[in-house]
Amino acid sequence: MKTAQNKFGNLLLSSISVAIFVSVAPLSFAADKEGQPSGMEIAKRINARDEGISVSRNLRMEMIDRHNKKRVRETRGFRKYYGDEKRTVIFYLKPKNVKETAFLTYDYAQAEQDDDQWLYLPAMRKVRRISASDRGDYFLGTDFTYEDIKKESKVSIEDYTWKSVGEEVIDGHHCYIVESIPVNKQVAKELGYSKVLSWVDSKIWMARQSRRWDIRGNELKTIYTRDIRQVQNIWTAHIIEISNHKTGHTTRFLFSDIDYSKGVKDKVFTQQALRRGL
């Protein structure tokens, strides 16, 4: 029996988590730290960073459980901007049990417009529409959420209130520390976080480290962005590692064969392409 590695989940907000969220939320209205760019300014700088119009790359996903059992997925991914709209597609190449699985998302700029997402499940041989509201759900067995996959190193400004809270040196690079709090309970529920602390490199405006708390207020994940270097003059993270403190599970994304210059054909971002694969 072939069961596709599909998942469609979302976040359940308990009454306890509501109480914790309410107690955390007022922090977001505190002032930014003096002498530093404001949190909002840093967020805007992050999103203004050049990512190129399009990119193609290989992505190796390493998933390691708390017993050190490792699963590896080899994928090929593409991303392209259409004005403010961003389209991302990921094709799974290996191993056999997930081969030909493919994920496509249209990320719209307007906050009020739901994104559109599709998943191709080879066992069903059908492209399946999936809910985009479960953006805090984990992406195909990794510790990244659907939102992480869509946003990559960018942020969803309208979902958070932003505050700069300090500065620190991470891996030899000066970083501003930014605290982000979801704007309301519904957004917190959708994202799965009640608070995010990010260490943002003050020269290249990319987060080198990020800590995230779940909606109950417990520390949930730490994300490390490593091996950041320029590819065709665009600052690019080559390793992103995320540790889930709740489960002891770790996911490492390793990017290679990155190309911003070749361009990506529009037809790659279609349901037909999901079915056909690479």
Add this chain to the structure above:
Amino acid sequence: MPAFNTKKTNILCVISTLLGMWSLAANAADTGREGQDLNIEFSALLETEWAYGTAKDSNQKLEFIFEPEINIELQNNSKLTTIGRLRGDIEDRLEPGDPSQDEVSELSRRGLIGNDVDVELREFYLETEIGQSYFTLGKQQIVWGKADGLKVLDVVNPQDFREFILDDFDDSRIPLWSVNAEISIDDSTLQLIWIPDQTYHVLPALDSLYAFTSPAQIPVAPLGVSVDLRSVKKPDRFFSDADYGVRLTSFVDGWDVTLNYLYHYNDTPVPFRSLTLGSQPTVTVTPEYERTHLIGGTFSNAFGDFVLRGEIGYSTDRYFLTDNANDSDGVIKSDEFAYVLGLDWSGIDETFLSVQLFQSHVLNEQPGLVRDKTDTIVTFLARRDFMNDTVIAEVLWLHNTNNNDGLVRPNVSYQWQENTKVWVSVDVFYGDENGVFGQFDANDRVVLGVEWGF
């Protein structure tokens, strides 16, 4: 002789196609050697599944499947896919002995090795892109529709019912030699298909474990009447008996929509009967495949945590069994309208819930119609993922409201190692023995399986 010539032409045409594809592949391979390396990828699945019948206290199957796949990337955006299957079942109860394969065209048949083993070229197709058109040529599966586990539009390929509907559709769907063209037109895609392969549903023989007994599916002779069952009349003209289909796919204001049309032979033969009176009344049954036009469409869209999806189909000239003794041929000709409406909900972390309503309406109701004018099936699926998707627990429930019969299928799978998955499932049939599900009430089973991929 004409039939023989047609068959010969058929075989020659398919062989020509086959040789043409290999020629293209060889040519591209040569080009590849001169330029860059040719990308050839080999992968395979090895699966074993043991099914134990709890009601009859006996094994239903002990099956081994080896499914190799070769993908060759050719020049000019072309690729060649070959998927084979070697399958053995030492219990030999699903297809006892030497199955006739009469329903299957000669080029699509399995090779039988004794009673227990068969070998099959499952899929063999060339994909190539020319301008705005994408062609898939060869033996392939073409899947339409949005429903899970129910078929309104997913009828382009026939199905093997050796395990009723318990086998995965991907395994039970029978690939056909087809020409499949997808043409991009602005934001839409027009799909044109031509299927000269005259292969139809593989229905279980009377002595097999999952043989149909429901009166809605199998005609029942009155007491004291003998039955003369003739061989099935099967279409055999390469061009004029081919199936043709068109599908237009589009994405409009957040809606995925398709419009579908299929001119095809329904894959289940119609058991036309004639009665000869005399000292020994005899019913002569002559099964025959009949043409139908299928017109329909699908839609799906997401609304917050919900996904709404559906498919609708209208079929002309369908035939339904009647128990009216005065009926001249034992069947009622009628158009049929069928639809599936599905609602998926993913409002709980790592959990997926789905309900579907399927209804089929016979539009020309006549006295003696064996099935109900309106047949209704409701399905419910609950799935939850654990441990970063390494453990998946689900239960699928199908319930026919007409006969109050159904099927419940709980399943737990575990991705034990990178390439190894194990699972345990239970299939429980219940309800009226005249029902489509209830007829297998004595076939409840527990299944253990292991799959290894590389």
